[in-house]
Amino acid sequence: LFDALADQAALAIERVQLVADVDRARLAAEADRLRSALLTSISHDLKTPLAAIMGSAGTLRDYSGAMPEEDRTDLLSTVVDESERLNRFIANLLDMTRIESGATEPNASLHDVGDVVGTALRRAAKMLARHKTAIDAPGDLPMLKLDPVLFEQVLFNLLDNAAKYAPPGSTVRIRAWVDDNSVALQVMDEGPGIPSGDLERVFDSFYRVRKGDHVRAGTGLGLSICRGFIEAMGGTIAAGNRTDRSGAVFTITMPIPVGAPNVEDLT
Numbered sequence: 607l608f609d610a611l612a613d614q615a616a617l618a619i620e621r622v623q624l625v626a627d628v629d630r631a632r633l634a635a636e637a638d639r640l641r642s643a644l645l646t647s648i649s650h651d652l653k654t655p656l657a658a659i660m661g662s663a664g665t666l667r668d669y670s671g672a673m674p675e676e677d678r679t680d681l682l683s684t685v686v687d688e689s690e691r692l693n694r695f696i697a698n699l700l701d702m703t704r705i706e707s708g709a710t711e712p713n714a715s716l717h718d719v720g721d722v723v724g725t726a727l728r729r730a731a732k733m734l735a736r737h738k739t740a741i742d743a744p745g746d747l748p749m750l751k752l753d754p755v756l757f758e759q760v761l762f763n764l765l766d767n768a769a770k771y772a773p774p775g776s777t778v779r780i781r782a783w784v785d786d787n788s789v790a791l792q793v794m795d796e797g798p799g800i801p802s803g804d805l806e807r808v809f810d811s812f813y814r815v816r817k818g819d820h821v822r823a824g825t826g827l828g829l830s831i832c833r834g835f836i837e838a839m840g841g842t843i844a845a846g847n848r849t850d851r852s853g854a855v856f857t858i859t860m861p862i863p864v865g866a867p868n869v870e871d872l873t
């Protein structure tokens with residue numbers, strides 16, 4: 607009986623190993639596929655602005671003498687704009703790898719979220735020059751445990767998207783309120799919104815809803831960085847659509863630390 611059991615056990619172990627091997631092979635193949643999709647996407651995002659820079663710089667070098675001033679300025683603007691796009695993309699990639707490797711440990715301490723919103727809005731002012739902005743938040747929000755640099759980057763990415771996807775002249779609104787044991791913060795716009803089937807996928811790296819979105823200077827990384835940062839600080843972020851009109855809504859919730867003072871108590 608013992609031998610029979612031992613044989614059966616050996617067979618079972620072999621079968622488990624076989625399944626494990628097949629699983630491992632499948633996982634490795636999937637990882638390879640993802641890696642090469644990622645590399646294709648990164649190469650594309652690097653090559654597109656680089657091609658524009660090389661084209662414009664080459665034309666300037668060869669023909670700038672015989673060129674009207676206006677055309678020269680146009681070409682130079684392309685060089686500057688596309689360099690900024692490259693710069694942003696590389697910064698996003700670095701942020702991404704920092705989150706994934708766990709190197710971005712949030713440096714969390716108590717902060718007034720209103721101050722952080724103010725700084726993010728000031729940084730985003732140039733992008734939002736053709737939009738209206740509105741803030742709707744009580745003055746006595748509790749202090750939150752957050753890393754102001756990371757939180758500001760999240761708001762900046764959301765405002766950047768609002769500026770990119772909502773038409774000029776429309777209003778980008780920031781709202782904040784206390785909801786049970788957390789503070790909710792929303793960034794909403796008056797653009798086309800996000801198809802309901804894509805609301806979760808927009809947080810995937812390199813995911814973009816519309817093919818045409820590639821025309822806009824985006825990387826498909828902004829929202830995955832937002833989620834990575836917010837989750838690293840103990841909060842959540844979700845995408846939705848407005849119910850009163852068209853437009854996307856991004857909702858961040860951050861837990862209120864136990865015993866956190868209100869901003870008003872400190873002033």
Ligand code: ADP
Nearest residue numbers: 767771799808814815824825826827828829854
């Ligand atoms: P991107 O660099 O493409 O903007 P993100 O990760 O920031 O990358 O966003 C992913 C996709 O989600 C965008 O390509 C766009 O399709 C969609 N999206 C993000 N924000 C908005 C918004 N405010 N309104 C409509 N669509 C949006």
